[in-house]
Amino acid sequence: MSAALVVPAGTTAADAVAAAGLPQSGPKAIVVVRDADGRLRDLDWSPGQDADVEAVAIDSPDGLDVLRHSAAHVLAQAVQDIFPEAKLGIGPPIENGFYYDFDVEKPFQPDDLAKLEKRMQEIVKAGQTFRRREYASLDEARAELAHEPYKLELVDIKGDVDDSEVMEVGGGELTHYDNLDRDGKRVWGDLCRGPHLPTTRLIPAFKLMRSAAAYWRGSEKNPQLQRVYGTAWPSRDELKAYLNRLAEAERRDHRKLGTELDLFSFPDEIGSGLVVFHPKGGVIKREMEDYVRARHIEEGFQYVGTPHISKEGLFHTSGHLPYYADTMFPPMHMEGADYYLKAMNCPMHNLIFRSRGRSYRELPMRLFEFGSVYRYEKSGVVHGLTRVRGLTQDDSHSYVAPEDAPAEIKHLLNFVLSLLRDFGLDDFYLELSTRDPKSDKFIGTDEQWATATEVLDRVATETGLELVADPGGAAFYGPKISVQARDAIGRTWQMSTIQYDFNMPARFGLEFQAADGSRQEPVMIHSAKFGSIERFFGVLVEHYAGAFPAWLAPVQVVGIPIRDDHAGYLEEFVARLRKEGIRAEVDHSTDRMQKKIRTAQQQKIPFMAIAGDDDVNGGTVSFRYRDGSQRNGVGLDEAVAHVVEVVRSRVNTGPTAE
């Protein structure tokens, strides 16, 4: 981990690290130190007076950033070696790796990456030293960087880019890092605030991953640069482990599993981002919906239904149209009116609330439906089930008296967490999205935002879950809490959202009659539990790698006869299961039994029920589970009860004989 050190005046941090006997190479190497002000310093830093510092190892979060940013420099050097005309953009560390942006004549091709990687290996092997150098003045920097237009731009705006992504400038001074070869000759250099590894040789394992275009400084008004992504790790084993994680994620890809398990497809004839569910996917989707619908009703929601299109006036009233017209499908003209496909359900629920006078006795009023909405997502962002153009929201709106809003939000938050747990996700954190006071995108008064944000913050904090701030991430009409869930391999997905809305009730003129006879405006709380059924479906496919819990599995039991003449016996068993609502079938294909087992394994069916002469004679079946474990010779009554028990319990693990 980290160790406290003193760097005596006039000596270097490296001297102190060596004197303390800390590792200077290997997977725990100390690569920089943190000074008393929390600032990271290179190992060749030499303080003017004795300094207390903390040694930072390459495998710590800061150490990894230093490693990866140094690898980005090596990449940039390799690019300018091979493509001397390339102009440098920025090259920060990111999660698990780094990137560097370049302005080049021709975009990089896959073989270019191989060449660059090879050149990087040479640079790493050469053991170049990174050396910090401070510019005496802005003009000196400008003169030296005259041939690097993007760097020049950073020098000129250095005041307002002091953030984690722009490593080039910041910290109140302007510095440069030179790469020196073993003879001390300068071979390359880059504007950079640092810090860096002492030498390139401390980059133990890296790999270039891909290239892609990226807008300069993140704005689509700017030119696109070519970005090269790479990854770097303190050891070869960690690199290998990271690549294995990526391979595992690829194996779980819901688009691939969706085809293999015959769950859904995106027919070209329908259009990009529009999914059709096949029978097996339909079973899972229906189980999800049935369960969620039942749970909503238990929790006091009323199931409603609304159409897919509406005249445009409704979306003017709601305020959506001015903000989101370009992400809605264009209108259809009919009978002198413009009809829009709906992109959100709340306006229609408001109309249900407003359809007659409401009493305080009806509150909280909770309207819920699976509402199909259509959004014209840009062509470049449509992605499997996680980003589609037609989706079904499990959308609810709670109308409450303002003083009851905190209790309602708490109720909703507990509800969504319990629902997610029911589906096997149980590792969460919360995000609180608030408005950006500098943006004019948000409507409502400061007081309204303050009240709403305070309520959400308080309720979120009370859950005891980790709470992450997301400034500027709010919807235009109010702040929101979102629930982020970690899946089986540690990736996080934004699932549920809960939004406090003080705006739409006023726009729709919603009111209820209070106990004292006065008319009052309710607060509206939007909540989606899964966000979209399609997206949650995709997340579940990846979370379970296609091996759904028994209660969700499209086929729960497959009967496998040893010989054809055992099939009739299994048909009787399967008929008993079906009577209990179990999705069971017998494999009547001409394959041999081993092949049928293989097929059932590949289809990830939870229960295989095998029967041959022994089982028929004994009045039993033999279970083989998805994990390969077996329970042989189980009596038919017990076998039926066993399957029914596992399915009805909705357990999300197993089944197994273990």
Add this chain to the structure above:
RNA sequence: GCCCCUGUAGCUCAGUUGGCCAGAGCACCUGUCUUGUAAACAGGAUGUCGUCGGUUCGAUUCCGACCGGGGGCUCCA
């Protein structure tokens, strides 16, 4: 929307430096075999090589546009 890559059988993928009938494995169909826990054997059918246009004696191959897919950027009520 922008940049790059990509589109050959239901799936995974070869292939054609422009030329007779375009290939493999799996899946599918037929037959033989009748089998105790992840692939029996033999035979068979399968494609307007994404679409439209251009170049050419000739295009699945080269060029262009469009459509779909992938990776990013931007965006995400």
